[in-house]
Amino acid sequence: MNQNHHDCALIALDWGTSSLRCYRYDGSGQVVERRAHPWGIMNLPAVEHGDDAQAPYRAALEAACGDWIAAAPEAALIAAGMVGSKQGWREAAYLTVPLAPDGIGRKLTEVDTGLGRSLWIIPGLLQNSALPNVMRGEETQVIGALQQQRQSELLIGLPGTHSKWVRVVEGRIEHFDTFMTGEVYGALCGHTILGRTMHKPDVPDDAAFVRGARVAQGPQGQAGVLSNIFSSRTLGLTGELAPEAQPDYLSGLLIGHEIAALKSLYPAQQAPIVLIGDAGLCRRYRLALELYGLGPVSEADAATEAGLWILARHAGLVA
Amino acid sequence: MNQNHHDCALIALDWGTSSLRCYRYDGSGQVVERRAHPWGIMNLPAVEHGDDAQAPYRAALEAACGDWIAAAPEAALIAAGMVGSKQGWREAAYLTVPLAPDGIGRKLTEVDTGLGRSLWIIPGLLQNSALPNVMRGEETQVIGALQQQRQSELLIGLPGTHSKWVRVVEGRIEHFDTFMTGEVYGALCGHTILGRTMHKPDVPDDAAFVRGARVAQGPQGQAGVLSNIFSSRTLGLTGELAPEAQPDYLSGLLIGHEIAALKSLYPAQQAPIVLIGDAGLCRRYRLALELYGLGPVSEADAATEAGLWILARHAGLVA
Known part of the structure; x- marks a missing residue:
């Protein structure tokens, strides 16, 4: 293993709708450098590109890690996320679950970057x-989280704009819901x-959040989410819920x-639950899961970085 | 009964957030003239009013039916709707259910209009x-619809922005949900x-609507509304739901x-169901109710006009 290869064995991108995150790995799979840019596929740099629809992607990639690419002639480039959607650089077709990680790693889509x-x-x-x-990007996080787990069955939750819940059996992705x-x-x-009646509190109001989650769980929850949400307003009208408590109460209702x-x-469901995502949001989900008696709940760290490395290995891009 | 009184025994207003509807009644309770204006309480006419917060209400009322008021010195003025909210002309306090129509009619709030x-x-x-x-305005429609009914128990639905479902027993409003x-x-x-993937169809797509309603009703409905709605997108991605079918499919899911x-x-629930509201929307609700085996379903006509007259009678404003 030469020095260059040791310094940079892989350059990996988490390229989503609103951001582009870059990771540089050494030969042992450790991330040695990270960068984040706002150049998601809906927010690419403005460049003169005439008819060349690929130019903004090339420009973003070069500006984000052109120096890494130039300095490591043998390092492979891999990307996950919306960059592979119909609206991205090149469509990487969906694979049908159930599926194991190596089956995903063997089906990557190649793009000529124009950067050699x-x-x-x-x-x-x-x-x-x-x-x-469908999912795009979360599969990589799930695969990264699996590395830290030994159980034969898992339920992996990825809270967020579109929360995903993924059932994994013996290392295979079996089923997921959004x-x-x-x-x-x-x-x-x-x-x-x-x-209109809400005020954002200075710090998250866990009591209001749990109150909302309890409504969903209890007999009032029978009326369903379309009805329950109105109580964020009516409890305000009757003075039982302060404007500052309404955002977290509503969040608790929905979650x-x-x-x-x-x-x-x-x-x-008795399988362990693993959460991947923003720490504050994962904490909220843990509160709600515990209310429902689900768990045990743990959180996966650095799942994206781990998943990108594992898939690069399955693809034969790194040793 | 003099000629004036016969021509105009009552002037009644359905004064909501976005519109002001006016009705003129003869002495037998028949509506002899109708008017509609866009002057809801969030859209009052712009008038020079200095510190007089009531001036825009007075201006709207005068422009809408000042001629009726002037021509019928003995006709009373009654109003239902958001005009009685905290953001309206004068707050008319909420009454607590259960409650019968005469109990509502005896608790009107008087406002000096400045128009004599x-x-x-x-x-x-x-x-x-x-x-x-809470409701404000719908109680008047419910009371109007009750006049046409003889059953001891009813479930009255008012589909709309905030749909209401009102349980009525022996003519009393017992309970309601939003x-x-x-x-x-x-x-x-x-x-x-x-x-983003929807196109509004030229005519309502009932088949798509029923497809959505069936999802909610069937085993997939277990995943709940927050999950089911994503299928409006994913069925589009897989080519199973045309862009023109997506709006009505989503509407069917929610309803x-x-x-x-x-x-x-x-x-x-076995009580007859009475729907009040927009004809196209009531038709959709009827489709969904029948799918669930609920009913029989009928529709109430002119419920607002009837309710305003009945409450004016209970208030002693008309004979």
Whole structure:
């Protein structure tokens, strides 16, 4: 192993809708340098490109890690996320679950970057059930989180704009569901009457959050999410819920209904739960999961970096 | 009964957030003239009013039916709707259910209009349960619809931005629930990723609507509304749902979940259902209710006009 290879065995990108994160790995799979840029696929740098639709991607990649590429002629380039969507640099077709990590790593899509090196894009996953389901980027995080686990069955949660819940059996991704909880929360706060009486608190109000989650869990939850959310307004009208408590109460209602649905999808669920995502959000999900008696719950660290390295190995891009 | 009184025994207003509707009644309670203006309480005419916060209300009322008021010195003025909210002309306090129509009619709030006549505002209703519920305006429609019914128990549905479901026993309003279905639908279409792949069809797509309602009703409905709605996007990605079918499919999902919740709130529901509201929307609700085996379903006509007259009678404003 020469010095260059040791310094930079792999350059990996987590290239999503709103950001581009870059990781440089040494030959042992350790991340030795990280960078983050706002150049998601919906926010690429403005460059003169005439008819060349690839130019903005090339420009973003070069500006983000052109120096790494130049300094490490043998390092491979791999990317996960929306860069592989129909709206991205090159569409990397969805693979159908159930699927194991090596089956994903063997199906990367090659793009000529124009920078003297190919970029290998990780496919998204499709679940071809009555209501189909898709993910793009989360599969890499799930694979990274699996490395830290030894259980034969797991339920992996990725809370966020579109929360994913992924069932893993013997290291294979078997099934997943999506909940639009984060995006619905944003739309309710920003674009319905519920937002008008709210004030954002200085610190998260866990008591209000748990109160909302308990409503979803209890007999009032029978009325469903479309009805329960109105109580964010009416409890305000009757003086029982302060404006500062309303955002977290509403969040608790929605996340509570997400976990309630999860529990009815997996009535016998006893597998350990692993959360991947923003620390504050994972803490909230843990509160709601515990309320429902689900768990044990742990959190995966650096799942994206780990997943990118593992998939590069399955693809034969690193040794 | 003099000629004037016969021509105009009552002037009644349905004064909501976005519109002001006016009705002129003869002495037998028949509406002889109708007018509609865009002067809801959030959209009052711009007038020079200095410190007089009442001036825009007075201006709207005068412009809308000042001629009626001048021509009928003995006609009373009554109003229902958001004009009686905290943000309206004068707050008409909420009354607590259960409550009968005459109990509502005896509790009107008087406003000096400055036009030589008082305006009598109908109170809203409050249900003081664990999750409180409120209505303002719908109580008048419910009372109007009751006039056409002889059953001892009824479930009255008012589909819309905030759908209401009202249980009536022996002519008393016993209980009601609110579903933010219409407003959530608007926020999802206008402000989430689901709207981006939709095209509004030229004519409502009932097949797509029923498909969505069936998802809510069937085993997939277990995943809940926050998860089901994502299928509006994923069925599009897999080519199974055309862009023109997505709006009505999503509407069917949401209304289907509303009816599913209603059915779990009233598991033994066998009372006749009466719908009040926009004809196209009532038709959709009827489709969803029939799918769930609820009914029989009928529709009430001119419920607002009838309710305003009845409450004016209970208030002693007309004979």
